[in-house]
Amino acid sequence: MEINNTTHPRNTVINNVDVKSHSKTIIDFSKYPNWTHSTRIGNFTNQLKNEKECAKNYYILVSKLFPFLQNQGGDLFTGINHCHLLNDSDDKKYRTQAINIIENIHNVKFDKSLELWQLSYGxxxxxxxxxxxxxxxxxxxxxxxxxxxxxxLIYPDKNHNQKDLSKKACKFCPQDKYH
Known part of the structure; x- marks a missing residue:
């Protein structure tokens, strides 16, 4: 016995919500596409131990940090816990270090008048x-x-800075493996 499907699918999906006007926070990945790249400059590295550490960290970014940031909206500007401005008045070396990293990763001259933020959910x-x-x-x-x-490593914390970050221990760069 054959069963006939009498329901016909709609060809279009209508979304009544304008995402751009509805969302508190938009994370724009297109402007600086190398944001996932790793580097080693002076005492800073964002190179990883291996693919397993890379997968874990990217999972945390996508499943925890990005949703947290999107839900905060303008409250991020008030300096909520673990989200703060990298400015010259706190410690110029951290902002200078961050600018050097940005210029290295993106191969651009960074506009030093722009505000830089360090963002985390804890x-x-x-x-x-x-x-x-x-x-x-x-x-x-x-x-x-x-x-x-x-x-x-930008604004280091003794609770998070105890592991070996030498070139021998941390040499995995996602852009080299997956590019």
Whole structure:
């Protein structure tokens, strides 16, 4: 016995919500596409131990940090826990170090007037990026990821800086493996 399907699928899906006007936070990955790249400059590295550590960290970024940032919206500008401005008044060396990393990874001259932010939801992994207000009514936060601080080396913390980060221990670069 054959069963006939009498339901005909619709050819279009209609979304009544304008995502750009509805979202508090937009994370723009297109402006600086090398934000996932790893480098080693001076005492900083965001190179990883191996593919397993890479997979774990990217899972945390996608499943924990990005949703956290999107839910915060403009509150990010108030300096909520683990999200703060990298500015010259706190410690100039961290901002200078971050700018050197950005210029190395993206092969651009960074506009030093832009505000840099270190963003996290409380785990060791940090995202360094530019953050601006935008949208039609200036009611959105737009985040431009610039690089990942996998080991919490920008504004180091003794709770996250105990492992071996030598060239021998950390030499995995996702862009070399998957590019």
């Amino acid at each position: 785990q060791g992994i940090r995202l360094v990026g530019a953050m601006v207000k935008g949208g039609d009514n200036n009611n959105q936060t737009i985040i431009y990821p610039l690089f990942i601080d996998h080991h919490h």
